[in-house]
Amino acid sequence: MGAGIAQLGVEAGCATLIHDPFADVPKVIAGIAARWEKKGVAHSPPVVATEISALSTCDLIVEAVPERFDLKQETLARLSAVAPEAVLCSNTSSIPITALAAAAADPSRVVGMHFFNPPAVMRLVEVVSAVQSDPEALDRVCRLAEAMGKHVIRCKDVAGFVVNRANRSFGLEALRCLQEGVAGVETIDRIYRLEGGFRMGPFELQDLVGIDTGYEISLSFHQLSFGEPRWRPSTLSAQMTAAGRHGRKTGRGWYRYDAGRPHRSDDQPEPPVVAGMQVEGSGPVAEALRGRAANSDFNDGPRVVVDGLGGMIGTEPFYAITPLHLVEVTGPAGEAAFSSLGLHTARVSTSPAGVLPRAVCRLVNEAYFMLGEQIASPEDIDAGLILGLNHPRGAVGRGDLLGRQNVLTALDGLRELHGDAYRAAPLLRRLTAAPS
Numbered sequence: 293m294g295a296g297i298a299q300l301g302v303e304a305g306c307a308t309l310i311h312d313p314f315a316d317v318p319k320v321i322a323g324i325a326a327r328w329e330k331k332g333v334a335h336s337p338p339v340v341a342t343e344i345s346a347l348s349t350c351d352l353i354v355e356a357v358p359e360r361f362d363l364k365q366e367t368l369a370r371l372s373a374v375a376p377e378a379v380l381c382s383n384t385s386s387i388p389i390t391a392l393a394a395a396a397a398d399p400s401r402v403v404g405m406h407f408f409n410p411p412a413v414m415r416l417v418e419v420v421s422a423v424q425s426d427p428e429a430l431d432r433v434c435r436l437a438e439a440m441g442k443h444v445i446r447c448k449d450v451a452g453f454v455v456n457r458a459n460r461s462f463g464l465e466a467l468r469c470l471q472e473g474v475a476g477v478e479t480i481d482r483i484y485r486l487e488g489g490f491r492m493g494p495f496e497l498q499d500l501v502g503i504d505t506g507y508e509i510s511l512s513f514h515q516l517s518f519g520e521p522r523w524r525p526s527t528l529s530a531q532m533t534a535a536g537r538h539g540r541k542t543g544r545g546w547y548r549y550d551a552g553r554p555h556r557s558d559d560q561p562e563p564p565v566v567a568g569m570q571v572e573g574s575g576p577v578a579e580a581l582r583g584r585a586a587n588s589d590f591n592d593g594p595r596v597v598v599d600g601l602g603g604m605i606g607t608e609p610f611y612a613i614t615p616l617h618l619v620e621v622t623g624p625a626g627e628a629a630f631s632s633l634g635l636h637t638a639r640v641s642t643s644p645a646g647v648l649p650r651a652v653c654r655l656v657n658e659a660y661f662m663l664g665e666q667i668a669s670p671e672d673i674d675a676g677l678i679l680g681l682n683h684p685r686g687a688v689g690r691g692d693l694l695g696r697q698n699v700l701t702a703l704d705g706l707r708e709l710h711g712d713a714y715r716a717a718p719l720l721r722r723l724t725a726a727p728s
């Protein structure tokens with residue numbers, strides 16, 4: 293992360309130094325130069341600061357040392373002694389900035405500056421205000437991030453800041469569905485990719501990031517929130533961590549990573565349209581199915597009854613969100629009917645909201661918790677998920693697309709079965725009761 297941030301510093305026109313006593317810094321700088329060469333641009337490389345004291349001339353310093361509270365506190369304390377006038381930024385993803393700032397000689401100069409990986413590519417930066425942060429220091433950090441070409445989200449110092457908090461349920465809901473037997477690992481990943489438009493499924497992503505790392509983050513969320521049920525870590529992650537199945541880096545996680553063998557099979561293209569469908573009901577899923585059926589040359593076919601984010605085909609429940617690409621089905625009738633309409637299907641067990649509608653409703657719900665707590669604006673939440681994590685859509689936008697009433701109904705059904713993790717955000721309920 294440090295190398296990418298230094299690259300951005302130079303590109304923003306700042307005299308930039310790198311200090312890392314444990315890395316081969318000339319090699320890091322050569323890597324940055326190679327990236328510039330590939331892009332066909334020329335810059336003076338960052339300067340190596342062998343001793344931390346060389347940073348005394350800096351106006352602004354970003355720390356990107358490993359994610360350990362004591363190390364970060366110690367680093368900020370040392371930096372504030374070396375450069376007492378500088379604004380000190382932390383690139384932490386999960387440690388409260390307020391607690392880190394307390395270690396600096398002047399806590400008002402400490403600000404969170406959260407880049408996404410890889411920093412030179414991802415367009416988002418979260419600028420996090422600690423309780424002690426001085427507004428001028430925050431403005432300076434925002435101006436620097438903008439000079440680096442970033443979209444800036446200003447946010448409060450809450451667990452996960454805006455983006456990681458908004459996205460907490462992406463992986464947790466997948467783990468809950470797996471544990472409850474709604475579907476298996478590969479099926480859930482395929483559903484997230486094809487139905488949700490995500491580049492990677494949650495289990496593939498956990499394998500990439502490291503299951504142990506993800507588990508640590510989930511523990512920290514739960515601790516920081518004093519046991520919020522929405523963020524209860526999964527016992528499955530604890531087990532995988534204990535078993536040493538940490539993902540790609542250990543050769544095995546949710547998948548096996550054998551050299552020369554893909555960890556999963558390729559997604560097939562959507563099947564051709566060969567039949568129609570009679571659709572009863574209203575709402576976005578019903579409309580999308582009607583649109584598909586009307587586009588086909590057949591206007592009869594099996595009858596489905598749509599109720600919110602899913603419905604029934606004969607005696608089989610099914611689940612879907614829009615835009616419609618894949619339908620989660622619970623039996624052969626759904627499989628035959630939806631695939632003959634040119635849609636992918638995936639077999640899941642009967643549950644209140646299938647796999648993806650459940651996860652998406654949780655994402656929408658979290659966005660409304662954040663809006664109610666005035667943590668970020670709807671635009672920032674959505675920009676954060678799209679630019680920081682490559683989501684195809686933001687959570688507030690998804691809620692509008694699916695209909696807040698449908699989201700609320702799904703959450704209420706889940707709460708009845710699974711408890712308070714699914715309680716609706718007060719603002720979501722209020723706005724749904726009194727639509728504008």
Ligand SMILES: NC(=O)c1ccc[n+]([C@@H]2O[C@H](COP(=O)([O-])OP(=O)(O)OC[C@H]3O[C@@H](n4cnc5c(N)ncnc54)[C@H](O)[C@@H]3O)[C@@H](O)[C@H]2O)c1
Binds near residue numbers: 314356367385
């Ligand atoms: N990797 C990501 O996806 C990502 C994304 C956003 C934020 N972050 C955050 O960025 C920070 C760094 O993450 P990373 O993935 O680049 O870690 P990393 O382990 O790859 O790099 C950390 C670097 O810090 C150096 N270092 C260790 N102790 C030091 C010290 N006392 N002084 C100076 N340098 C020291 C190490 O030599 C290493 O080069 C963490 O806080 C992490 O949470 C990481």
